[in-house]
Amino acid sequence: MIDIFVGRDPRDIQLLDMSHRRVHGEGLVSILDDVDVSDPIRIALKIIVTEASYHQHQHQHPEVVDLALVDRDVDDLIEIRQGRIADDNALLSIILRRSLSHIHRVAVRYKLKSGVDMDRDFRRGQAYQFHKDTQRVVVHAIRSAVDPTYRDCMLLKDALGRRDPTLLAVRMTRMHWYSQHWHQVNAALWGHSGYPLPDQVNSTRHGELFRDLMVSMAQVPILGDFMPVSRAQYGSGDPRSPSGAPIVRQAAVEMSPATNNIIRSLKSLPSRLLCRMKTM
Numbered sequence: 001m002i003d004i005f006v007g008r009d010p011r012d013i014q015l016l017d018m019s020h021r022r023v024h025g026e027g028l029v030s031i032l033d034d035v036d037v038s039d040p041i042r043i044a045l046k047i048i049v050t051e052a053s054y055h056q057h058q059h060q061h062p063e064v065v066d067l068a069l070v071d072r073d074v075d076d077l078i079e080i081r082q083g084r085i086a087d088d089n090a091l092l093s094i095i096l097r098r099s100l101s102h103i104h105r106v107a108v109r110y111k112l113k114s115g116v117d118m119d120r121d122f123r124r125g126q127a128y129q130f131h132k133d134t135q136r137v138v139v140h141a142i143r144s145a146v147d148p149t150y151r152d153c154m155l156l157k158d159a160l161g162r163r164d165p166t167l168l169a170v171r172m173t174r175m176h177w178y179s180q181h182w183h184q185v186n187a188a189l190w191g192h193s194g195y196p197l198p199d200q201v202n203s204t205r206h207g208e209l210f211r212d213l214m215v216s217m218a219q220v221p222i223l224g225d226f227m228p229v230s231r232a233q234y235g236s237g238d239p240r241s242p243s244g245a246p247i248v249r250q251a252a253v254e255m256s257p258a259t260n261n262i263i264r265s266l267k268s269l270p271s272r273l274l275c276r277m278k279t280m
Contacts, residue, residue, distance in 0.1 A: 028049045029046065081114075082122055088130055
């Protein structure tokens, strides 16, 4: 749910709501009480869907940022983080009712005032006063605004460490349709872990067909040549770009024999099988 709703453009949420209303006869808000999620995530979803509906009737461009409101938000967030306002709902309300451009400005000012990256500050274990799911929502929203490449790199790292492959399949399928972004995520993950994504997926044990499909998606953007983002470029293994710009260079890529064998075998797969990836 966090992957689907948090950090999305309000227009995307409006389209989801319209599609759900057309198919099921009711909007997303009407079903949120029945969704099997924690209270913080349910509250977050209601805020997101309600805000998307509100923006549908507004004429202000979402990229317009109120700098006075940015300053107020920064002060409120620092108070919330320091425990003077121990309220998950207040935190979610501030983060989820703002545009990505606004959150980006808030994150910049937050670091200037506190000396700490905002996503790291709300992710750290010391932020014990918040529900774990509140932290997940907030961190995802901040990273969506500040550095979506780093966000998706960390999402893949999380999914690769799970026994159930469903989340990995969903995240890889969603990401790989955006070629340039997928290219950058691959580079960041390679720099962070030291291994290219195709080799990491190839080492999983979730069935031969599943593995081949995942490797094929992982391989799509790196059939050309690129260099992984190195740990030294970020320091302490952090693969985020300070400017958010892509760090992609021309270089030869040497894949493992197993990965190359799978790539060659994919050429002989029926086209209808590859097309099914779109429906995963």
